Amino acid sequence: MCLPDKPLRFLKELLLSPSSMSARKHGDNITNLGKRQFQDEKVSNYCVMDIDFHLELVTLQDTEKLWFSESTELRECQAMKKVILMFVLTKILLFFFCTSTANDSISQFKSLSVGNTLVSEEGTFELGFFRPGRAADLYLGIWYKSIPVKTVVWVANRAKPVKGNSSVLHINSEGNLQLVNHNGVVAWSANSTKKVQNPIVQLLNSGNLVVRDERDQDPESYLWQSFDYPSDTLLPGMKLGWDLRTGLERRVSAWKNWDDPSPGDFSWGISLEGFPQVMMWKGSKVFYRGGHWNGLGFSGAPELKANPVFKFKFVSNENEVYYTYSLTNESIISRIVMNQSISTRQRYIWIEDAQAWRIYASVPRDNCDSYNICGSNGNCVIGDSPVCQCLSGFKPRFPKHWDMMDWTQGCFLSEEWNCEERRKHGFVKFNQLKAPDTSNSWVNESMSLTECRDKCLENCSCNAYANTDVRGGGKGCLMWFGDLRDIREFSAGGWDLYIRTKILESVFNDSEFTLLSQFYINHEGEKKNYSMKVVAVVLTTAAVVAAILALYQFGKRMKKFRDNNKDEEELELPFFDQAAITKATNGFSINNKLGEGGFGTVYMAWRFWKESRPLDLLDSCMENSSVLSGALRCIHISLLCVQQHPEDRPSMSTVVVMLSSESSLPQPKEPGFLMEKEKIFLGAESSTKHL
Structure with a gap:
């Protein structure tokens, strides 16, 4: 703590001890009062209460009341109060000195005002008030302290800015974090999960602003944390996804514009419909689908894999479903940002030599990344012209529209199959695909691929199947029902998908033999040798x-x-x-x-x-x-x-x-x-x- 409470209490004990009481009468020098004792017990008690009152004002930094309060105090208390006033000046100087240095927390009854900041212990992040772009209003936010380019990564009062320079941030007796404007109205608040005696607000080196119990020895026992309420940036260690126990969704949403950090309509999160998958939305419509996790990365982003810079993690259990990432080298500064102006999600890395941010990766990458651009049962191949084609066994629903490159209506089966003729059905293996939208799917993590095939064949509504996890030769069963949406073909990487078809010669043509010629024998994942x-x-x-x-x-x-x-003719054969x-x-x-x-x-x-x-x-x-x-x-x-x-x-x-x-x-x-x-x-x- 920056403000010394214990020295003031020590001062009180020192001043009230019989051997140390001193006073100055009518401007004389302070003389030792150890030789005299208070004759009146009431006088002594009064001085104790009066000193307590002034010490409490010093603790609360209410200097206005301290300097201008009037009381009918006894002359014996005058000298002690003068000494206290000297400590008041010292304490005020210490307060301003500490707020200008790397102070990372504030406790109950303390506040953070405009012009003052909290700085994380290692000096990486800073919390304070700021004005974005040309905006006149104030926002409470967190930005990088260690780089010269002011880059805001979190905003508390995104939807409700404050005006003037009288706003303060403090934590109340309930342990709730409150941002109070110049009129004393709470503009923003964060409620703690429980009430504790000594709540403090602390800015961590990760950029996470937390409320915790000062007496709790567990460094990760938080009553509230900003990482649960992201703005437009995903930092290393943040979770993107859901806490299924509380229903909390952690979704990243872009600023409306560079002058307005209020939430825009461009967001990124995890959809729990069907098999969980990463998505980006424009309003309520899906804009881009990263796909489901295949054990190594997302099916729609084959380039996302472990490397010397990043480590990726996806967790899906009965309590949580989330994605997170970390840095292998803590000296690297990286962030993921939702860019509203160009509708992209960008991963940045800070380049120290250039003193600038550089884009490491961004999505969407091309037209085939646009959600379901080829319609149902269509396949997008970015190297083809046009980029859309129907899957084998399907044909355009509206050929005229398809020829005019309007693929929104997609494709349908060339010939409907009869469920009673399941023995005439088979599956064609497609390589290097982006797995279809899993919103209408069924999953069993323990089944083999052969068991998955048999189960899909038994169900006439099952149109495709694949492994859920590609590690170790593949495991698990993922089956799709109804139309197959948002499929694309990658030049490298991608997914092995088995799509149901009827074995008819009329289904195939020369252009499709390349897709069908991938000879497949052992569906458990045979070895290359x-x-x-x-x-x-x-x-x-x-x-x-x-x-x-x-x-x-x-x-x-x-x-x-x-x-x-x-018979009479003999064959002219050699003997x-x-x-x-x-x-x-x-x-x-x-x-x-x-x-x-x-x-x-x-x-x-x-x-x-x-x-x-x-x-x-x-x-x-x-x-x-x-x-x-x-x-x-x-x-x-x-x-x-x-x-x-x-x-x-x-x-x-x-x-x-x-x-x-x-x-x-x-x-x-x-x-x-x-x-x-x-x-x-x-x-x-x-x-x-x-x-």
Whole structure:
């Protein structure tokens, strides 16, 4: 404390002690009164009360009453009061000296007036009265003390400025902080959570103005704090979000303009509708959506990640939902500001050498950051022209408007799916996306991605799903219902999203094959070292399918040749003896094998499939469980490609979808080449019988 209360009490005891009482009568020098005692007990008591009265006036700094109060005091008290008056002058000098130095707090019955300030212990922040820009009115605010450019980070009375220089800030007996104007009217107040005996107001080094109990040893036990009521700036350590226990929302809102710090219509906070996500509003309308937290950052800001300067934190539990950040180096000065004039949120860093603020990052970044610019079920790609396109399986709701670059009405399903035909539904994987608006979503933090897929497939209203947390290969389940809003594609980073579609060839076109060609096998997040093995399986399967198709066509030609009664013609084919074949194949070495036909591997595949052991076809190096499901799917699709009837065989575009999605597959029938082989053998038997 700056004002010395204890010395005054000591003075009182000293003056009233029998050995130290002194007085000056009629201008004489003060003589020792230790030799005389007060004869009248009432006189002594009166002096005690009179000195107490004046000491209390000194404590309250009510010098006007002290100097001009008149009392019918006894002459014996005159000398003591003169000594007190000398201490009054000393105390007043100490008061003005202390208010001009780094005083960081005021206690009960003290006040902060215009022209005086509180300075945090390390001299980083300062609290006082100021006039913004060209404004004539006064505001109580906090600004940086340690930099030459006056930068206000918090304003108490944003909506109600005060006039004149007579306003004061004090804390009353209830522990409430009050800003009183020149008329004695409370212009602004902050109520403490409970009443304590020794409340004080303190400006911390973080820029947080707090009310706390002076006797409380817990440095973070606050009765009230300014960090719960932000203005236009988010400082390190501040929380953006909600206290669910009290219903308190901490939202940052811009100044109306540089001369008026009252709240504008541009704000930033966390929406609790559906799965919590960061948003910016213009009035009541969403202006920008940062998205939900994915464990590392926000889905709409892939560049937001841990770095040598900042640390980011998001907390979501039954008590609180908030975002905060901190600085790895305390010597760095940084802040996030809502700029009303250009409708952006800017992160600044103070550059000491340049003695100026520099922008580190800002949002929105481009047109695709504008909320839902492409409408429902649309995707914004900033590098394309135009930037908006419908998602696969969707088409513009109003094509004429879409062609005129009016995308507000968005897209709708090219063909409505029937819930009874869920087996014909699948999911297409999209990479590097901004996850859709989670206002209409469902979350389960403990489910795997496969469980999430199955649950979404069961619900006809579920249009997409993804992991909630991307760390450790991904975990949790997030499902979207209804239209998908505010999607964009990033050039780097972003989200893996699985969007529901119906497997129809008419859905796909050449421009969409890039999106659909992301081959996806293990939905639990397989390791990269298995990717080459998966590619090997796909290429090998494709080669086998091609060989089967070639063999099948050759068989059809042979059948046609027989039906045309051209048995008499001999095929001009070369003949090789066994020695030549053995030499050419290096003893039938597997290293010289180029492929196999219907009597080899493919025949074994069908036999193993019928015997429910298709994985016996895999090489031992692929026995890891992370690729078994994908390999099984490849075998399944390969058998579908060699069906007897064309209507049973999938087209190539459908094969791509089958490989890229998780849709259920029809059971394969016996391959066509086997049926043809049986016919050939039966025909040969009947011909033999006629011989």
